[in-house]
Amino acid sequence: MKNNIFKKNDIRGVVEEEFSIDDAGTIAKAIITYFLQKNKTISTVIVGMDRRTHSPQIKKTVIEAIIDMGVNVIDIGLCPTPVFYFSLFNIDKANSGFMITASHNPKEYNGFKICLEQKSVWGKQIQEIKHLCYSNEFYQKPHSKKGTIKKWNAVETYINWLEQHFSHLKNLSIPAVIDCESGTASIVIPKLIEKMNWETRNPLFRIDFDADCDRISLITKDGESVASDKLLAIYAKQVLLDNPEASVVFDIKSSQGLIDELKKMGAKDIISPSGHSIIKDVMRKNNSLLAGELSGHFFFKHRYFGYDDGIYAMMRLFEILHQTNKSLETLLSTFPPKVSSPEYRIACEEEKKETIVEDVKNYFINKTNAKTITIDGIRAQLDYGWGLVRASNT
Numbered sequence: 001m002k003n004n005i006f007k008k009n010d011i012r013g014v015v016e017e018e019f020s021i022d023d024a025g026t027i028a029k030a031i032i033t034y035f036l037q038k039n040k041t042i043s044t045v046i047v048g049m050d051r052r053t054h055s056p057q058i059k060k061t062v063i064e065a066i067i068d069m070g071v072n073v074i075d076i077g078l079c080p081t082p083v084f085y086f087s088l089f090n091i092d093k094a095n096s097g098f099m100i101t102a103s104h105n106p107k108e109y110n111g112f113k114i115c116l117e118q119k120s121v122w123g124k125q126i127q128e129i130k131h132l133c134y135s136n137e138f139y140q141k142p143h144s145k146k147g148t149i150k151k152w153n154a155v156e157t158y159i160n161w162l163e164q165h166f167s168h169l170k171n172l173s174i175p176a177v178i179d180c181e182s183g184t185a186s187i188v189i190p191k192l193i194e195k196m197n198w199e200t201r202n203p204l205f206r207i208d209f210d211a212d213c214d215r216i217s218l219i220t221k222d223g224e225s226v227a228s229d230k231l232l233a234i235y236a237k238q239v240l241l242d243n244p245e246a247s248v249v250f251d252i253k254s255s256q257g258l259i260d261e262l263k264k265m266g267a268k269d270i271i272s273p274s275g276h277s278i279i280k281d282v283m284r285k286n287n288s289l290l291a292g293e294l295s296g297h298f299f300f301k302h303r304y305f306g307y308d309d310g311i312y313a314m315m316r317l318f319e320i321l322h323q324t325n326k327s328l329e330t331l332l333s334t335f336p337p338k339v340s341s342p343e344y345r346i347a348c349e350e351e352k353k354e355t356i357v358e359d360v361k362n363y364f365i366n367k368t369n370a371k372t373i374t375i376d377g378i379r380a381q382l383d384y385g386w387g388l389v390r391a392s393n394t
Helices: 021-038 056-066 080-088 124-135 152-166 185-196 230-240 254-265 276-287 309-322 328-332 352-366
Strands: 011-012 044-049 071-077 096-099 109-116 149-151 174-179 205-209 214-221 247-251 268-272 290-292 298-300 371-373 378-382 385-389
Touching: 021 056, 021 096, 021 109, 021 124, 021 276, 044 056, 044 080, 056 071, 056 096, 071 080, 071 276, 080 096, 080 109, 080 152, 080 309, 109 124, 109 268, 149 352, 152 185, 152 309, 174 185, 185 309, 205 309, 214 230, 214 328, 230 247, 230 254, 230 290, 230 309, 230 328, 247 254, 247 276, 254 268, 268 276, 276 298, 298 309, 309 328, 352 371, 352 378, 352 385
Parallel strands: 044 071, 044 096, 071 149, 174 205, 247 268, 247 290
Antiparallel strands: 011 109, 096 109, 205 214, 290 298, 371 378, 378 385
């Protein structure tokens, strides 16, 4: 396996080029060893997978590796990543595990999103797992007994939970087209629509999900892509009604318009480096009820479990539209108009990206008229606006 598969937020790479199916078994052993080093009482882990063509074989390989170590597995099968996270909070005596997915990466990629005791494993922790992979110093079971495998219908349990907690949205006419594309949203959305008894007449916007369904994006009836920081402001207004002065976390890519709106609402605004794992960590440290990332991740601790879930974010949006009896355009119109460029992704050799960012950082730090934030790359605020240069985690 290649070093570059061990990213900041997860493990991912091109299958059979950067890591093999057999390597997946080695990675699983390293993850379980890491878990047991942190908590030797862990006896059961949860494993889920997305719908990539190699996911079933990877799952088979990793489950065999885990039970050979004497650890039990709860196999939740094919599901979106948020359903895996949901399982961590809703299965007795099992709150650790990993999801076999490469998130939004192309189909030739796969990998692992890892959680220990309901918290994402990231950063230096991923590097510890990497070290274990190469050292082959894996946990040795004290007996010859294999672990067990149990199935758990996570998707059905998740849908039932949503039906129960959003019962006030049943039997409505929903003004949206929901696009599952070829991702795992299609495992949940048709069944959820049936449970909620929704119908659509005259759709006024479109909802899209990424491949593993932890992100959401909106397209208006006029074809405009809705910036996620605008959507975060809509969510924040609802959360702050119940919790005045609550803290809201957003990533460094979000606009000044969001910061202005949060201050106007009375929220405590907290800026974070980008990355879903980092944002969840910042939320916990600040006891925040809501967070968002410009890439479309939304995290609700208010009435939920505090992880990123595109489907749950959709439900909260439908709830706001229903309760306010306002259109999406009307809700968005309160956001201050700003001019911004797209996010440019510039191809770069992996080993050079940090050096380039450091050079840009030094340039702006030495400019006396620039206010800088350096928690993730360099964000420079000038009289006429701001800009950001950062190295991608993925």
